[in-house]
Amino acid sequence: MYTNGILLTSDILKRLQDTGLDEIRFDISANSYRLDKVEMAVGKIPQVTVEIPTVPEDADQLLAAMRELDRLGVNFLNLHQLRLTPHNRPQLAGRNYTYLHGPRVTVLESELAALRLLAVAVRERLRLAVNYCSYIYKFRYQTMAARRRSAAFINKPHESITATGLLRTLTVRAAAAELQNLVADFTSRGLPADLWQFNSAAATLHLAPQLLHHLDPRRHSLSVRYHAAALKPAITYHNSYREIELSSRRRLIVERTPLDTELAVAADKLPLFTGKIMPDDATPWPETSPGGNQPTDWEKIVASESFRAGLYEYY
Secondary structure, three states: OEEOOOOOOHHHHHHHHHHOOOEEEEOHHHHOOOOHHHHHHEOOEOEEEEEEEOOHHHHHHHHHHHHHHHHHOOOEEEEEOOEOOOOOHHHHOOOOOOEEOOOOOEEHHHHHHHHHHHHHHHHOOOOOEEEEEOHHHHHHHHHHHHHHHHHHHHOOOOOEEOOOOOEEEEEEEOOHHHHHHHHHHHHHOOOOHHHEEEEOOOOEEEEOHHHHHHOOOOOOEEEEEEEEEEEEOOOOOOOOEEEEEOOOOOEEEEEEEEOOOOEEEOHHHHHHHHHHOOOOOOOOOOOOOOOOOOOOHHHHHHHHHOOOOOOOOOO
């Protein structure tokens, strides 16, 4: 439950206990940073959290509140980075904030205030768990989760879903006879036929990741293409889609949008790529060092397969 807690009473708290509520989150910034309602919930609800935007002007109040939350035995303090939106622009425009480039417009001073609070929590060894929800992390992981949910409705059997939530399509190119030999080999091994899709006219073979170890880099060239799946309120007719019927009068559209052209997997990168896209490989992708303004295919592949660690690089 997420609430400002203003209307919380002991009777309501007892009813919440009886329903089995396992966590309650308070936005104390909506209540002048009062902690009396938070204190009421400690010991009554298993997890008590304070979740608030990090308002730079309120840094001193936030610091005092953080120390008091630790004393009260609150479980978590979640700090969010402020961002500029069409809805809050009139309120934020008059403040002397530094606005930053990125997927959305964010406030630098909000991030700095949150990082200073984290530093105090570490230095003072607070028992309170303090989390900073930087917008770039929210953007990365919420976008990933939304893509992954949609991708599950539209991916083909030979396709797979990346750690970033994208649909991954692998394509092998070679002479048609060579591809037919691969298909014959798959069939002779009793592999399920839906793990590949052979187009003799185009001399292409789409295949699932678990078949990559059958390729010979000397004879087969591999490319990969990524699509983002997303819910749409109506058919755009720009890309392939699937309709999901919710009722006789309402439906949703899941559409797949290509993010780039096919990207070539160089022969010397094939063993690394094959290992990295296996579901049981949890090691991080190697960092890439862009060599110019135009990223290479390998740099695009790494960016599609994995998230960069760390906060956003401001400029």
